[in-house]
Amino acid sequence: MRNVAPFPITAVEREPVTAPWSDERRLLTSIRGGDRAAAEEIVERTYSAVYASLYRLCGDGDLAADLTQETYRKAWEALGGFDGRSQLFTWLYRIAYTTFLNHIRRPRLMTSLDAPEAPEVPDRAPAADEVLSGAEEAERLRRAVLKLPEDLRFTVTAHFWGGLAVKEIAKIEDITTVAIRKRLHKAFGLLETSLDEEDR
Amino acid sequence: MRPNRKADLQRKLSLAPVPKPPAGLADRIKGEIPKPLLVDAEKERVRLRQSVAFNIRVAASIILLVSSLYLALNLVSRKFAPEKFEAATNSAPAAPAPQPQLAAARELDRIAPSPAPPPPSVAARPSRPRLNDQRQAIVAEARPEPIVLEEVASKDESAGVKEGVVGGVAEAITVNAAAPMAKAAAAPASQSADALVQRFARADNAPATLTLDVEAAAAPFDDAKYIVRVSLDGPHDGRADVAFNDAAVAAWHGIASNGTSLYEITLRSGRTGNEVIATVRAGAMKRAIRRGDLREWNDASRRMKLASLAAALAAGAPPEKVAAKARAAGLDDLAAAAEARRR
Numbered sequence: 001m002r003n004v005a006p007f008p009i010t011a012v013e014r015e016p017v018t019a020p021w022s023d024e025r026r027l028l029t030s031i032r033g034g035d036r037a038a039a040e041e042i043v044e045r046t047y048s049a050v051y052a053s054l055y056r057l058c059g060d061g062d063l064a065a066d067l068t069q070e071t072y073r074k075a076w077e078a079l080g081g082f083d084g085r086s087q088l089f090t091w092l093y094r095i096a097y098t099t100f101l102n103h104i105r106r107p108r109l110m111t112s113l114d115a116p117e118a119p120e121v122p123d124r125a126p127a128a129d130e131v132l133s134g135a136e137e138a139e140r141l142r143r144a145v146l147k148l149p150e151d152l153r154f155t156v157t158a159h160f161w162g163g164l165a166v167k168e169i170a171k172i173e174d175i176t177t178v179a180i181r182k183r184l185h186k187a188f189g190l191l192e193t194s195l196d197e198e199d200r
Numbered sequence: 201m202r203p204n205r206k207a208d209l210q211r212k213l214s215l216a217p218v219p220k221p222p223a224g225l226a227d228r229i230k231g232e233i234p235k236p237l238l239v240d241a242e243k244e245r246v247r248l249r250q251s252v253a254f255n256i257r258v259a260a261s262i263i264l265l266v267s268s269l270y271l272a273l274n275l276v277s278r279k280f281a282p283e284k285f286e287a288a289t290n291s292a293p294a295a296p297a298p299q300p301q302l303a304a305a306r307e308l309d310r311i312a313p314s315p316a317p318p319p320p321s322v323a324a325r326p327s328r329p330r331l332n333d334q335r336q337a338i339v340a341e342a343r344p345e346p347i348v349l350e351e352v353a354s355k356d357e358s359a360g361v362k363e364g365v366v367g368g369v370a371e372a373i374t375v376n377a378a379a380p381m382a383k384a385a386a387a388p389a390s391q392s393a394d395a396l397v398q399r400f401a402r403a404d405n406a407p408a409t410l411t412l413d414v415e416a417a418a419a420p421f422d423d424a425k426y427i428v429r430v431s432l433d434g435p436h437d438g439r440a441d442v443a444f445n446d447a448a449v450a451a452w453h454g455i456a457s458n459g460t461s462l463y464e465i466t467l468r469s470g471r472t473g474n475e476v477i478a479t480v481r482a483g484a485m486k487r488a489i490r491r492g493d494l495r496e497w498n499d500a501s502r503r504m505k506l507a508s509l510a511a512a513l514a515a516g517a518p519p520e521k522v523a524a525k526a527r528a529a530g531l532d533d534l535a536a537a538a539e540a541r542r543r
Contacts, residue, residue: 039233047229051221065222072229138216145213160213188206195209 024088031079043072046089049163050096056161057100059142067103071096086171093162094172097154104146144194152187155180393514397456400534401507403433410434414480414487417500419464420508420525421517426467426494427508428452430480431460440482448477448491455511460503462511467491498529505529513538 030038050071055064074095082091145156155173158164159180166184170177403413413431420427432438440461444452448468455462467477473492480487497505509531513522523538 036233040230043226043229043233047226048221051225052218055218056216061219061222065225068221068225069229069232073232076232076234135217137212141209141212141216156213160210161216188209191209192205 025084028082028084028088039076042088046092047072049089050092053093053157053162054096054100056142057097057146057157058103059139063103067096067099071099074099087168090164090168090172093158093164097157097162140195140198141191144191144198147194148187148190152183152190155183156187156191159184393511394456394458396510396514396537397460397462397507398458400510400531400537401429401431401456401460401462401503403431403503406435407433408435410438410483410485412438412440412480412482412485412487413503414489415495415501415504416465416477416489416493417495417504417508418497420497420505420512421521423497424466426465427455427504427511428463428465428478428489429460429504429507430463431503432482433459438482440480442478442480444478445476448475455515456507460507462507502529502531506531506534509534509538513541 027038027042031042047068051064051068054067054071055061058064058067071092075092078095082088145153148156151173155169158169159166166177166180170180173180411433413433414429416426416428418427419425428442430440430442432440442461442463444463444465450466450468452463452465455464463478465477473490475491476488477491477494478489480489497508500508505526509522509526509529513519513534519538519542523535523542526532526535526538
């Protein structure tokens with residue numbers, strides 16, 4: 001059973017995108033008090049994680065950058081309604097995810113999941129065939145994830161691509177952590193089936 | 201799902217390649233931070249205050265509405281609920297003071313000239329309300345219902361003459377119009393009636409302690425009406441208060457009010473034998489007269505027969521009829537008095 005990754009996932013999978021709670025509160029208070037520097041600090045701390053999440057969702061660097069900008073635009077507008085019940089990044093991820101969904105639902109901008117562009121891959125200097133193979137594998141997985149039912153899709157992407165803890169997802173979904181784990185378990189089953197079908 | 205496969209999927213999901221954000225993305229985002237930054241704190245505070253004030257107003261309205269409904273229901277249920285006479289009388293101590301009818305009547309007896317002339321005949325004496333009669337004592341009863349006797353009184357008045365069981369001297373029932381919850385305790389029909397009743401209804405042997413003797417029986421000459429006798433016997437004066445149940449009693453009036461009080465009552469129909477007609481209180485003593493306690497006149501006690509026949513005689517019933525009835529009941533003294541009156 002050591003091969004089975006426990007939930008929540010290990011620290012490797014979690015990125016340090018969230019400020020300590022007290023720090024986050026301080027920044028939010030400053031922003032509400034009209035402090036622009038605090039808003040910039042929030043951006044500085046979170047934008048790369050938001051971008052990474054969106055990149056994993058859409059598989060396109062330029063599109064991810066555009067969606068990241070749009071995410072923050074929406075966030076500034078909605079910041080007055082942020083009640084602080086969840087962490088700021090969790091709230092931002094929710095906005096980013098919704099922004100992505102809105103994007104793919106817009107016909108003119110819809111990204112075809114059947115003929116996707118090859119994602120930009122950071123130059124880790126692997127062999128060319130290895131890069132292609134890894135990229136293909138990642139793309140297949142991305143497509144399989146995006147085909148999941150909405151609740152499972154959000155849970156999987158928030159947890160693995162957004163780096164949100166099970167507890168945080170449970171909080172914003174307003175369900176128990178056990179229910180989140182069940183979702184993840186179910187999602188893995190569906191993903192395996194989906195990938196196996198593609199292999200055949 | 202195989203554990204290895206699951207772990208592999210987790211690894212692939214977690215380690216999906218992510219490029220670095222394009223250069224300048226952070227600056228572009230920062231550049232889009234609105235100039236009038238985000239949230240106007242003062243506006244937010246005002247909005248919050250307004251929201252709280254609105255919520256409080258809504259809560260207050262709901263509380264007010266519920267309270268009003270409760271109050272209205274309470275009032276309606278008190279007005280239309282089935283009568284709980286005993287409960288009402290039991291709660292009387294919390295209500296206005298009980299009727300001081302005996303004491304008041306005795307006091308008035310001392311004031312009034314004595315003895316009164318014999319009552320006129322039925323035909324000659326129309327029934328009339330005695331609203332201004334000094335002898336009336338206003339009795340406040342702890343009862344939410346308006347007194348229903350007004351109707352009876354007016355009916356009697358329209359008839360011109362109210363024929364009483366005891367010979368046609370029944371007083372009109374009066375109701376204090378200004379106080380719907382108060383009932384006028386009718387005074388004795390006349391001084392002579394009171395004196396005659398007291399003469400014949402006296403207890404044979406005065407008890408050592410104050411005793412309350414209560415009885416109700418049909419009137420001697422009218423089975424449709426009943427006489428309630430309340431005798432308070434003892435070594436010293438006492439006071440008895442009588443409260444009639446309007447649900448059971450359509451009309452009543454007092455005939456005598458000294459040591460033995462007599463009331464002529466007309467009952468409503470269709471009630472159970474357990475229904476309380478009147479409650480009598482004298483100090484700590486309390487007696488309830490129920491419909492089932494009513495007797496025929498022939499079954500009544502000797503004292504009741506004497507009192508009711510004496511009242512009838514005083515009220516103008518034909519002396520020969522009174523004498524015959526008294527003689528038949530073995531009340532020779534009263535029969536003699538009636539015969540003497542005929543002469």
